[in-house]
Structure formats: C-alpha cells, structure tokens
Amino acid sequence: MTAMHGWRKTMNIAGLLLVLIVNTLAQVLPINGVTTGEISDRHHTYVTPAGYVFTIWSVIYLGLIGFVIYQARKDTGNRPAVERISYWFVVSCLLNSAWIFLWHYEKIGWSTLVMAALLLTLIAIYQRIRYGRESRAIGEYSFVQVPFSLYLGWICVASIVNVTVWLQDLGWNGWGIDSRMWAVILLTAAGVLAVAFSYGKKDVPFALVFVWAFIGIGVEQQADTWVRNAAWSLAAIVGAATLWLLAKVIRDRKRWDQSYISR
Template sequence: MQTRHPFRWLNVIGLVAVVAVNALANLLPINGLTTGELSAKYPVLVTPAGYAFSIWSLIYALLAGFVIYQARSRSIERPTVQRIGPWFILSCAFNIGWILVWHYEYVYASVAVMLALLLSLIALYVKTHTSTDRPTVGESLLVRLPFSIYLGWISVATIVNISVAIYKSGWDGFGLSDVAWTVIVLALGTILAFVIGGMYTDPYYVLVFVWAYIAIAYKQQSHGSVATAALIAAGLLLAYAIALWIRKFKQVKD
C-alpha cells in the first residue's frame, strides 16, 4: 500500500508557477523594470556580475527533475520524499512573493520574504540531507543536489538583499567604508559555506559560493580589495569543496 503524499501535484504546480512568474517579471516586465535593472539601482559591492544569475537555469532544471521524481508512484514511499511535506510548495510561494515585492521596490519587505524563502529551503535541506538510509542515485541527483544548489544561491542572495536594504537605509556602517564592510560580509559568507559544507559533507553548496565570489571579483575589478578578497575566498572554498568530495567518496566506499 502506498503512503499518501498529498503535496506531490501541488509541488509540480508550484514550480510551474515560479518559473512563469520569474519569466513574466522580465518579459513584461513587472512594474516596468526587469529584475536586473532593479538590482542595478542599488550598487552594493557584494552583488555578483550579471552572468552569475544564469545559475537560475540550472536551479530550475534541477527542480524540474525533483518534481518529476517526487511525483512518480515509485518514489512516493521513499523516506526522503515523505519528509518534504509542505516545505517545497511554501518555498515556491515565497519565491513568487519575493519577485512581486522586489519589483514593486518594497526593499525592506523583500528582505523579510527572502528570509522566509531561506528558512523554507533550510527546512527542505535538512529534511533531505539527514537520513540514516544511504540515498539512492535518484535521491542524490534529483532530491539532494537540487536543494544544495538552490539553498547555496539563496544564501548568497540573502546576503545581497540585506546589503541592498542597508544601502537604501543610508546607514554609515559605524564609519567603516563600503569596501571594508564588503570584505567582512565576504568573510562571513565564507564561514557559512565552510560550516554548512562540513556539517553535511556537501561540496555542491560550497561551489555555489565559489561561483558567486568569482562573479563578484569580476564585477568589482575597480575595487581591488574587494576583488582580491573574493578571489582568495573562492580559492579557499574551491579547495574545501575538493576536500569534501574526497571525504564523500571515502564515505561511499565504506
């Protein structure tokens, strides 16, 4: 007898809605500005170069694989799928909500919605990455990997979103320069990637930060200290991701 999985079709609908709203946000665009044009209005030094946002194509492709996998009758009894519960559909609602408040330039509200999205993804990540059973190949590629990449990018996006809100507020940063604060923020993000990556032996989460930091260095070439700090952090994180891959390989062999 199959265990009931009431959210599987809602998850499919939720992802379709997310992709549609994100596409319309730039095609219409919502409130007359694309997502990128809005970002350009707030020149915070921690914002990555535009090409970095192409990671959304990978995220949506992985999430498409996830919703197909979790909707299959053969998958619904898997403990990892059962633990997802309502969290994915909630993450979809927060993703759509963020697009709307951001495009209407409710910057402070966008931080609150982004934090809600982050928390929903943390719940998904923990539920899909903590299991006493060894994951199948399907679970590794279609459940764990999508949320590693998604959470990694939203972790970076949350840092950027908070930085934008601080910029808009006009806070003087206790007298420290924008460059100094950006270096501090990059260091905090690096620590976060080390902690999460180490706790869950997850090189993919770490690699998202590598991708973002290289893009930050590329965009901020005119700010030498920021570019250098971002490249150093990216190098450290890349080495750490390789070490995590080695650890993961040894765990699989054991």
C-alpha cells in the first residue's frame, strides 16, 4: 500500500467521523439550541415528509461505516471502484457537516447551495463507482454500491425539500400556481426521476429511497387530499416498478452466472 493510498483511507475515516460527530451534536447539544427536526418543523412545506422518514440517515450512516471499513482493508481498499472515489468522499463529508451548521442557524439560501454541491459530489462518486463495473463481488456491491445509492437517492429527495423551503422562505408566489399543485408537480418529477434513473442503472436501492420518502410525505400531508393522494399513488407506482426491476436484475444475474459457468 502506497503512502498516498494510506493517507486517502485515513482521510475517509476522519471525514466520516466528522459527519457522525456533527450530526450527533446537532441532536444532543443541540447546535444553536434547536434540533434538525425542529428547524424542519419551522419551515414546513407540502413536500416535507413525516419525522420518522429521516431515520433513513441511520441506514445511510451504517452503510458508510461499512464503506470506510471496506476501503481501509488491505484486500479490498485498492479495488478500482474504491480508488476512483478518491477524495470525493472527504468532500461529501465536509459538505454534509457544513450543511448541518447552515441549517441550524437557518441560513436557508446557503444551505440550499451546499445541498446542491453535496448532490453534485455524490453524482461524481456514483459515476466513478459505476464506471466499468469490473466487479460483481457481493462485498463491493454491499459496501460500496448500496451505501452510495441510498445516499444519492436521499440527497435527491432532500434537495427537493431544501429548494422548496428556500423558495417559501423567499416568499416566492409560484408564478400564481397554487403551492399544493407545485408539490404534486415536484413529486411527480421525483417519481419519474426515480424510475428512469433506477431502470437506467438497474439500481433498486436508489428507487426504494423514493418509495420510502413518498410514503412518508403521504403520512405527513394527511390533511391535504391532493398531495396525500399524489404521494401515495407515486409510492405505489414506483414501488411496483421497483419490484419489477428487482425481478429483472435477479433474472439477469442468473443468466450472467450461467453464462460464466458454461465458459
């Protein structure tokens, strides 16, 4: 292992530790005297999901812990997909931590810009992971592909919410269109993105994040028929499409395995 590889692995571990510490302090300290959820409640929108939906962060962080352990091991840390991520993961950790502070101090505009930068960073990581797809090893899929698929999917959802909060904070009138209608439009666009992207990449975890979010939005927006029905309908549609995709991925994998064995 070269000194550069060792330094990169150490930086990735340090970056994740920073994220975990900052996010923990955001809840137990809390930063600026308010929790992340309390800020969200202050800026409630028609696309805000129920509070329990944010527990997905626990799953994402568990996946990222698995990733930093995987990339730190001698036998897996130098695999092409891991090396291509390079320092992009550290950048994502810095942006994640910066967003927490901006959100807690209600710098909504700046938090939106940082969220956009985090989204672009995760897209860059995702592209590097998927490039070539040299390995079909279960370890690489479980500890590299899945964590970043979930992370990217959730930041797509969070970006929509963050932008909506920002526009609401600015007092934007939606060009005269009712805010509930805008919510339905945004949710529909998110559903199209989820299906198109997951089918194009054959990425089931990415789509599942949207199903989870749509259900949570439907639960939170019980009082509004338009938004509630749109969210639950999209959860059903994307969920059905995801099941079909999962069946296709399993079928294709079996065909690949049989082809490989017969060589």
